[in-house]
Amino acid sequence: NAGVTQTPKFQVLKTGQSMTLQCAQDMNHEYMSWYRQDPGMGLRLIHYSVGAGITDQGEVPNGYNVSRSTTEDFPLRLLSAAPSQTSVYFCAIGQGENYEQYFGPGTRLTVT
Amino acid sequence: GDSVTQMEGPVTLSEEAFLTINCTYTATGYPSLFWYVQYPGEGLQLLLKATKADDKGSNKGFEATYRKETTSFHLEKGSVQVSDSAVYFCALRGLGNYKLTFGKGTLLTVNP
Numbered sequence: 485n486a487g488v489t490q491t492p493k494f495q496v497l498k499t500g501q502s503m504t505l506q507c508a509q510d511m512n513h514e515y516m517s518w519y520r521q522d523p524g525m526g527l528r529l530i531h532y533s534v535g536a537g538i539t540d541q542g543e544v545p546n547g548y549n550v551s552r553s554t555t556e557d558f559p560l561r562l563l564s565a566a567p568s569q570t571s572v573y574f575c576a577i578g579q580g581e582n583y584e585q586y587f588g589p590g591t592r593l594t595v596t
Numbered sequence: 597g598d599s600v601t602q603m604e605g606p607v608t609l610s611e612e613a614f615l616t617i618n619c620t621y622t623a624t625g626y627p628s629l630f631w632y633v634q635y636p637g638e639g640l641q642l643l644l645k646a647t648k649a650d651d652k653g654s655n656k657g658f659e660a661t662y663r664k665e666t667t668s669f670h671l672e673k674g675s676v677q678v679s680d681s682a683v684y685f686c687a688l689r690g691l692g693n694y695k696l697t698f699g700k701g702t703l704l705t706v707n708p
Contacts, residue, residue: 488639515694517694517695524700525700526600526685526698526699526700526701527640527685527696527698528698529695529696532694532695534694542695574639574640576640576696578694584630584642584645585642585696586642587632587639587640587641588639589638589639590638590639
């Protein structure tokens, strides 16, 4: 997980609350993405970015917003949390033609 | 669209047993194929990869061969250890595409 940090590690929210999950990298990689991991579902892509100022939707974007103002940071915002957003969230980065994706340690979110 | 199907677990083995975790995929063109491993409480780590047909990826005693004719990328290890206990994910990245598509994961438990 070197080079990718995520905060917080754990979070409990009430339905309707908002919060931002932080992802930061120090590897200067162009590609950053957010996944959610749910039991029996594997990892599903929420949003991704191929560079500062460029973002796009993944497989499950509803209820989440992102922005990429710098190369280093890619925050994920939940505007109005719902119990269905209870999950473990992973940030990943990548670079290069045959790039490999490096994952952060994850944020475990519970919405009650 | 792209998809990955991998062997459902959980898989329980004794130490020094032979391991196979099956993975097949559906994709257009020639995707890159990956195996990631997730140890308890951690993020995903790249275990091995293959970028073209007949390539063999290998790492830490694990191997997988990219078989285009059977659209498969099965993970094997000749002698598992207790420390190999983890969740294993097969994934693909389409040609010219940044996004990873994951299988649902296979939990491996190795008993002493």
